[in-house]
Amino acid sequence: MQLQDDLQTRWWKLESKLIERFGKKPDLETILFLIGIQEFGQIKEKFTKEQKQDLMHVAICSLLAQSGYYELESVDTDGWPHFRQLKPMPEMDTIIQENFLKDHILLYFETHDF
Numbered sequence: 001m002q003l004q005d006d007l008q009t010r011w012w013k014l015e016s017k018l019i020e021r022f023g024k025k026p027d028l029e030t031i032l033f034l035i036g037i038q039e040f041g042q043i044k045e046k047f048t049k050e051q052k053q054d055l056m057h058v059a060i061c062s063l064l065a066q067s068g069y070y071e072l073e074s075v076d077t078d079g080w081p082h083f084r085q086l087k088p089m090p091e092m093d094t095i096i097q098e099n100f101l102k103d104h105i106l107l108y109f110e111t112h113d114f
Helices: 002-022 028-040 049-065 094-111
Strands: 070-075 081-085
Touching: 002 094, 028 049, 028 094, 049 070, 049 081, 049 094
Parallel strands: none
Antiparallel strands: 070 081
16 A cells, blocks of 8 residues: 555645646646657647547557557657557556556656656
């Protein structure tokens, strides 16, 4: 339970920083979207629904690359990163999967000096 409490405390600290920066509390999808934009490296006034999904996919692959599940394979002519899966994801229930993702998000923000 100690690890779960630590994860929750660190998550609340991140949320607090994001509220301070953006003026409202982002949900998990919004955080993934922001990471996707950061990794894509291009800010547009408007993204299509498909592009938003692609940005979230880029975010998840970037996050999981930190643990060796994916690696950046290439960047296409439009600037979109493409990843290659290196190993399968372990089986997890929904709560464990969310915490796994949150832990990777926290690591991402720590390594990107946020």
